[in-house]
Amino acid sequence: MNEIPSRLVENALNEIARLPGIGRKTALRLVLHLLRKDEPEAVALGESIIRMRREIRFCMRCHNISDGEVCSICNDASRDASTLCVVEDVRDMMALEQTRQYRGLYHILGGIISPIDGVGPEQLHAASLFRRVGSEGIAEVILALPTTVEGDTTNFYLYRHLKDSGVRLTTLARGVAIGDELEYADEVTLGRSIRQRLPYEDTLRRD
Amino acid sequence: MNEIPSRLVENALNEIARLPGIGRKTALRLVLHLLRKDEPEAVALGESIIRMRREIRFCMRCHNISDGEVCSICNDASRDASTLCVVEDVRDMMALEQTRQYRGLYHILGGIISPIDGVGPEQLHAASLFRRVGSEGIAEVILALPTTVEGDTTNFYLYRHLKDSGVRLTTLARGVAIGDELEYADEVTLGRSIRQRLPYEDTLRRD
Numbered sequence: 001m002n003e004i005p006s007r008l009v010e011n012a013l014n015e016i017a018r019l020p021g022i023g024r025k026t027a028l029r030l031v032l033h034l035l036r037k038d039e040p041e042a043v044a045l046g047e048s049i050i051r052m053r054r055e056i057r058f059c060m061r062c063h064n065i066s067d068g069e070v071c072s073i074c075n076d077a078s079r080d081a082s083t084l085c086v087v088e089d090v091r092d093m094m095a096l097e098q099t100r101q102y103r104g105l106y107h108i109l110g111g112i113i114s115p116i117d118g119v120g121p122e123q124l125h126a127a128s129l130f131r132r133v134g135s136e137g138i139a140e141v142i143l144a145l146p147t148t149v150e151g152d153t154t155n156f157y158l159y160r161h162l163k164d165s166g167v168r169l170t171t172l173a174r175g176v177a178i179g180d181e182l183e184y185a186d187e188v189t190l191g192r193s194i195r196q197r198l199p200y201e202d203t204l205r206r207d
Numbered sequence: 208m209n210e211i212p213s214r215l216v217e218n219a220l221n222e223i224a225r226l227p228g229i230g231r232k233t234a235l236r237l238v239l240h241l242l243r244k245d246e247p248e249a250v251a252l253g254e255s256i257i258r259m260r261r262e263i264r265f266c267m268r269c270h271n272i273s274d275g276e277v278c279s280i281c282n283d284a285s286r287d288a289s290t291l292c293v294v295e296d297v298r299d300m301m302a303l304e305q306t307r308q309y310r311g312l313y314h315i316l317g318g319i320i321s322p323i324d325g326v327g328p329e330q331l332h333a334a335s336l337f338r339r340v341g342s343e344g345i346a347e348v349i350l351a352l353p354t355t356v357e358g359d360t361t362n363f364y365l366y367r368h369l370k371d372s373g374v375r376l377t378t379l380a381r382g383v384a385i386g387d388e389l390e391y392a393d394e395v396t397l398g399r400s401i402r403q404r405l406p407y408e409d410t411l412r413r414d
Contacts, residue, residue, distance in 0.1 A: 004301065005279045006272045012259040015252040019237050025390075030226055032297060034260055035272065042260035045222040046253040052219040053241055053249035065213045065242060072212045090239060094211065183232075 004028075009035070061132070063108040063125045065090055073097075073106060080104045082139040085194075086129065086158065087182075088112050088146060095183045096144065099191035104142070107132065112145055112154040121157060129158070133165050140168040142197055146181060159200055169200040216242070268339070270315040270332045272297055280304075280313060287311045289346040292401075293336060293365065295319050295353060299389045303351065306398035311349070314339065319352055319361040328364060336365070340372050347375040349404055353388060366407055377404040 004010045009031055017027035034042040058064065059071035066072070073079065083104030087093045093106050110125045121127075133141060141162060145151040155171065162169055173196035182190065211217045216238055224234035241249040265271065266278035273279070280286065290311030294300045300313050317332045328334075340348060348369060352358040362378065369376055380403035389397065 004272075006259075006263060006274050008255075008259040008263055008274060009272055012255040015255040018248075018252070020240055021233070021236070026228070028298060028301075029228070031259070033227055034256060035263060039260050041225075043257050045225070046255075046257035046260075048215075048219040048222040048253075049241060049256075050250050050253035052213075052215040052238070053246050053253075056213060056215055056242060065211075065216055067213050067215060091235065094235075 059108075062106050063110060063128070064093060064106060078103075082137060083142065084129075084132065084138050084140070085142040085144050087144050088151070092144065092146075092182045095185070095190060096194060099187050099194060101191040102194050104140075109145070109154070112148075112150045113157060114150045124154075126158065126161075130161055130165075133162060133167055138167050140170060142194070143169065143171045143200055144182070144194070147179060155200070170197040171200045172197055266315075269313050270317060270335070271300060271313060285310075289344060290349065291336075291339065291345050291347070292349040292351050294351050294389075295358070299351065299353075302390045302392070302397060303401060306394050306401060308398040309401050311347075316352070316361070319355075319357045320364060321357045331361075333365065333368075337368055337372075340369060340374055345374050347377060349401070350376065350378045350407055351389070351401070354386060362407065376407040378407045379404055 004013065012034075013024065013027045013031045016022060016030055017024050022030075034045070055067075057066050057068060059066040059074055060069055061074045062071060064071040064073060068075075080103050084107050085093075085096065085102060085104055086107045086109055087096065088109055088111060090108060093108060096102055096106075107129050108125065109129070111119050111123060113119060113121060113124070129141075132138060141158075143155045143158060145154050159169060172193040185193075211220065219241075220231065220234045220238045223229060223237055224231050229237075241252070262274075264273050264275060266273040266281055267276055268281045269278060271278040271280060275282075287310050291314050292300075292303065292309060292311055293314045293316055294303065295316055295318060297315060300315060303309055303313075314336050315332065316336070318326050318330060320326060320328060320331070336348075339345060348365075350362045350365060352361050366376055379400040392400075
């Protein structure tokens, strides 16, 4: 597919093909679709991407994506500010929000510890979590990281740093199948997992 | 998934989810990927789409996508200007170019006749094909439309208009499996199909 007779198209195709999970054939299909559509539609797509990336902010408290300094969840006075749910990324936060079973706040860790990928605690928003726990009157921290080796490692790292802080450390009930990702769990199972959360230390005992 | 805490992200997600074959889950994954990448990378993607759509031109001879008035293929003096290959769209032209078995010119029909979709000959670049055949010294027209009912209908429509024009009418050898699309055929089969093209009338006889 080196035969694209337009540098403009070649350019757009290359940029689209850099997206994860999008190969050159799919990129070509998308590019030709955009050429077939009216100009305003394609321009709106391009502009929405640029605006989002240029103007997006991250909540200074929980690192959630946000249109302002503090995100809409942290700003919501009706939520329970004494409970923090630690998630890997925004998608997991959104999956939990969708269950409508949780009314506390979040802390977006921005990843999990993975030595193979060069991700250690310094690459994560762990220090700011410890600061929040020490200063915001938090009573409970829910560790809602994935049930993978990396997730377990990260959970344990956070547990070691927080176990003497006086907060209650809990984790999601294992209603979600081991190894599955939060965002793909059905709402009922996921909602039950956050309602029936367990003391983190219970999960250290292998039954 | 109504819980996106940023209108900027919601906006971009909606625009991306309008693309064919991209659902909201995929769009969300792409949006979060773009937020994780450096700003210039996301901006380059958006700008390449806008520039492409705003500045793209279509070749005034063959309707190919082009950066100028006439596309690079029509402009290439080393190509055989007496042979025209009629294809449904740019993707099929590109698939044929990749075989490196064809050195003539193209005519991009811009679709095929499909009454169900409201596509008749007037919606296609058929009139300009007939003009080219009458004025450009064309000796052969290769009908390389898909082997579907709509493709056959369109082939036959073009055949009826061109059969008394004195040009040789050929069609791709049926090495490509019936019902398959050109762009997904392997290069060897497709290359052979255009080398071993048959007189169109041969394909009207059902054996």
